[in-house]
Amino acid sequence: MPYHEFKCSTCIPERKNHAVIKGPGEDLTMALPAGYLSTIPGTISERGCAYCGAKHVIGSPMKDVIHLSHGPVGCTYDTWQTKRYISDNDNFQLKYTFASDMKEKHVVFGAEKLLKSNIIEAFKAFPNIKRMTIYQTCASALIGDDLNAIAQEVMDEMPEVDIFVCNSPGFAGPSQSGGHHKINIAWINQKVGTIEPKITGDYVINYVGEYNIQGDQEVMCDFFKRMGIQVLSTFTGNGSYDDLRAMHKAQLNVLECARSAEYICNELRVRYGIPRLDIDGFGFEPLANSLRKVGLFFGIEDRAEAIIAEETARWKPELDWYKERLKGKKVCLWPGGSKLWHWAHVIHDEMGLDVVSVYTKFGHQGDMEKGISRCEEGALAIDDPNELEGLEAMEMLKPDIILTGKRPGEVAKKIRVPYLNAHAYHNGPWKGWEGWVRFARDIYNAIYSPIHKLTLLDIAADEIATDTTFETQVMLSDAALSEETRNAADLRQFTGQFDGLKSLRGKTYPEFEAKTAGAA
Amino acid sequence: MDDLMKDRMDQLLDHIMKKCLWQFHSRSWDRKVQNEGVLSKATQLLCGEPVDTSTPLAKCHWVDALCLVNDYKRRFAWVSQLKPDEIKEIMQALHERLDHLTITGSLNLELNDQHY
Ligand code: SF4
Numbered sequence: 001m002p003y004h005e006f007k008c009s010t011c012i013p014e015r016k017n018h019a020v021i022k023g024p025g026e027d028l029t030m031a032l033p034a035g036y037l038s039t040i041p042g043t044i045s046e047r048g049c050a051y052c053g054a055k056h057v058i059g060s061p062m063k064d065v066i067h068l069s070h071g072p073v074g075c076t077y078d079t080w081q082t083k084r085y086i087s088d089n090d091n092f093q094l095k096y097t098f099a100s101d102m103k104e105k106h107v108v109f110g111a112e113k114l115l116k117s118n119i120i121e122a123f124k125a126f127p128n129i130k131r132m133t134i135y136q137t138c139a140s141a142l143i144g145d146d147l148n149a150i151a152q153e154v155m156d157e158m159p160e161v162d163i164f165v166c167n168s169p170g171f172a173g174p175s176q177s178g179g180h181h182k183i184n185i186a187w188i189n190q191k192v193g194t195i196e197p198k199i200t201g202d203y204v205i206n207y208v209g210e211y212n213i214q215g216d217q218e219v220m221c222d223f224f225k226r227m228g229i230q231v232l233s234t235f236t237g238n239g240s241y242d243d244l245r246a247m248h249k250a251q252l253n254v255l256e257c258a259r260s261a262e263y264i265c266n267e268l269r270v271r272y273g274i275p276r277l278d279i280d281g282f283g284f285e286p287l288a289n290s291l292r293k294v295g296l297f298f299g300i301e302d303r304a305e306a307i308i309a310e311e312t313a314r315w316k317p318e319l320d321w322y323k324e325r326l327k328g329k330k331v332c333l334w335p336g337g338s339k340l341w342h343w344a345h346v347i348h349d350e351m352g353l354d355v356v357s358v359y360t361k362f363g364h365q366g367d368m369e370k371g372i373s374r375c376e377e378g379a380l381a382i383d384d385p386n387e388l389e390g391l392e393a394m395e396m397l398k399p400d401i402i403l404t405g406k407r408p409g410e411v412a413k414k415i416r417v418p419y420l421n422a423h424a425y426h427n428g429p430w431k432g433w434e435g436w437v438r439f440a441r442d443i444y445n446a447i448y449s450p451i452h453k454l455t456l457l458d459i460a461a462d463e464i465a466t467d468t469t470f471e472t473q474v475m476l477s478d479a480a481l482s483e484e485t486r487n488a489a490d491l492r493q494f495t496g497q498f499d500g501l502k503s504l505r506g507k508t509y510p511e512f513e514a515k516t517a518g519a520a
Numbered sequence: 521m522d523d524l525m526k527d528r529m530d531q532l533l534d535h536i537m538k539k540c541l542w543q544f545h546s547r548s549w550d551r552k553v554q555n556e557g558v559l560s561k562a563t564q565l566l567c568g569e570p571v572d573t574s575t576p577l578a579k580c581h582w583v584d585a586l587c588l589v590n591d592y593k594r595r596f597a598w599v600s601q602l603k604p605d606e607i608k609e610i611m612q613a614l615h616e617r618l619d620h621l622t623i624t625g626s627l628n629l630e631l632n633d634q635h636y
Contacts, residue, residue: 029625278541
């Protein structure tokens with residue numbers, strides 16, 4: 001596998017170690033992009049900081065918590081409402097953001113008093129919320145404010161509240177991934193084991209590394225509940241602070257995003273003996289295998305099989321409608337971390353897309369090992385690319401779509417490449433069988449939107465045809481299809497609900513006979 | 521190992537590398553435990569031998585092994601035709617190759633980090 005040098009980065013020779021083309025017959029021991037290294041000076045990275053990784057990705061999805069940043073208001077603003085990790089308590093954690101609003105005078109004289117008054121003020125403003133997380137930022141870390149001491153003082157004065165402190169300032173790692181690491185370890189050190197949960201069933205899991213983007217967690221928990229499994233906690237999407245203090249009482253950690261949350265699973269295994277089962281929640285076959293594995297672990301695989309059969313029968317004709325129309329389309333799979341390997345093989349197998357490039361902003365070499373193994377030969381794998389490299393790659397590979405974040409996504413739009421937001425989604429949730437069809441529909445809508453053809457026209461220079469009428473997506477996508485495929489009676493477009501979550505919230509689940517006397 | 525067996529071993533390996541996650545834990549000692557745990561149980565399942573599931577970790581390995589074996593049987597008709605000594609030979613070679621790709625030959629610099 002040859003390392004790939006971008007023309008635009010010849011002046012930054014270290015960048016050559018960060019990109020690799022997967023050649024025929026080559027394997028991971030021949031080349032692997034460098035990863036999880038500080039961004040090379042001179043290359044403009046698209047990464048976030050370690051504070052952002054701790055707060056924005058992992059801390060803030062917790063739903064019943066005041067999330068307070070101790071620092072200048074700018075740090076907070078950038079971690080507010082840019083990701084769609086919704087919750088079933090009216091999105092408290094998305095609606096409100098809290099900052100101590102440090103100014104120059106606090107840098108000179110200290111900001112601990114300010115922090116304490118802010119904590120108390122926030123609890124008073126929201127008397128129903130008794131839990132808080134506090135995040136260190138560069139400014140408060142550099143002046144040496146002792147967040148733990150202030151949090152303890154408040155907890156002593158207000159015994160009804162509980163506060164978690166995360167010391168992960170922006171400079172504490174090469175990227176947001178450093179923050180994921182720090183908050184994982186801080187949570188298990190400070191909070192796990194400080195509460196004893198009510199165990200209500202025979203089968204108890206933690207669902208780890210799942211952030212409820214547009215409802216993913218709720219979709220997955222629906223499957224678990226249909227299997228009679230108690231989801232003790234979710235780390236952390238739609239998760240409750242006190243549930244997460246009780247993680248030590250689960251029988252199994254079901255790990256979705258290993259990039260952001262394997263640390264806590266590894267520690268739970270070492271400290272409490274809870275095994276870790278890595279799963280893929282995306283795609284029909286990987287999801288079916290994941291539920292099957294959880295079912296097998298508890299000896300209830302028949303319950304998993306019933307769900308798999310029902311959901312596959314319901315949604316397969318719709319997925320296949322899109323697959324027929326997406327076959328052979330080229331995609332740059334450029335998410336932040338774990339989705340490069342969650343999706344690399346299955347969008348090829350189940351939607352017919354060809355992955356011509358994978359990249360990761362903050363992934364480690366382990367993520368690249370997984371992503372490169374799963375994508376097809378010829379794909380270009382890039383670690384922490386800069387904007388110019390992204391442009392050069394798109395010019396070279398000519399993708400039909402890119403799946404990425406909004407910064408590179410907007411750049412792609414400028415060169416008329418459609419993009420979908422791989423972090424926050426377009427019309428999610430994308431997990432579950434229905435979710436996977438939603439994703440296929442979003443990809444289809446992006447690729448075949450008539451707007452792309454129109455934007456390529458220059459009305460000042462090009463001849464504009466006046467004898468043709470409008471075009472629709474179906475006209476564009478079906479033009480090259482055979483008559484038989486176009487009219488296949490067993491295929492159909494997405495027929496799910498606009499908001500599938502409504503029916504999940506408040507749903508009642510079957511009662512299974514308890515296996516042990518202790519379980520209710 | 522003859523060319524046919526080598527070709528078959530490559531097919532089994534390709535399936536693991538594309539579809540599975542258990543071989544990619546983040547540290548070399550965990551990868552060793554995972555590869556050994558899952559592949560030894562998969563070999564036992566293929567040979568019809570009893571499998572130990574007495575600890576939570578052993579059960580996790582068995583779960584991954586069982587799904588792997590079922591996929592193998594579904595995808596590769598020849599798997600069900602193999603005799604036990606052929607299964608052991610191919611699975612042993614597979615184990616060595618997987619250890620090479622994910623541990624001993626891996627270029628992942630984080631594998632030997634002492635902390636999680
Ligand atoms: S790098 Fe520092 S100053 Fe910038 S957003 Fe992150 S914590 Fe704030």
